[in-house]
Amino acid sequence: MKTKFIFFISIITILAFAIIGCGNGKSTPTATQVAEKNVVTIQDFKFKPAEITIQKGETITWINEDSTPHTVTGTGINSGSLNKGQSFKQTFNDAGTFNYNCTTHPYMKGKITVK
Numbered sequence: 837m838k839t840k841f842i843f844f845i846s847i848i849t850i851l852a853f854a855i856i857g858c859g860n861g862k863s864t865p866t867a868t869q870v871a872e873k874n875v876v877t878i879q880d881f882k883f884k885p886a887e888i889t890i891q892k893g894e895t896i897t898w899i900n901e902d903s904t905p906h907t908v909t910g911t912g913i914n915s916g917s918l919n920k921g922q923s924f925k926q927t928f929n930d931a932g933t934f935n936y937n938c939t940t941h942p943y944m945k946g947k948i949t950v951k
């Protein structure tokens with residue numbers, strides 16, 4: 837009886853650690869995404885935020901959260917097709933205003949201002 841109880845407790849402890857372990861594994865990328873600067877999410881056929889201002893030399897990361905593939909396309913910007921969960925990064929070294937859109941959905945528009 838006592839042996840069974842100890843065995844039971846051991847299993848619970850192992851399970852608890854396994855669950856805590858998984859939780860940490862999942863929360864780490866989220867924390868990284870929050871900390872990451874200049875992220876544009878592509879969601880519901882929109883670039884969010886649609887307008888972003890950065891400093892010269894900074895990088896923008898686009899992440900497609902839609903199940904539909906999208907692109908980030910403009911002068912000097914070409915992500916190609918991004919499937920759900922895929923991201924695209926581009927560094928902007930020149931000041932200026934850069935408009936872009938999604939080639940599949942031209943009504944999806946975004947604007948980058950580099951200072």
Ligand SMILES: [Cu+2]
Binds near residue numbers: 906938940
């Ligand atoms: Cu699109």
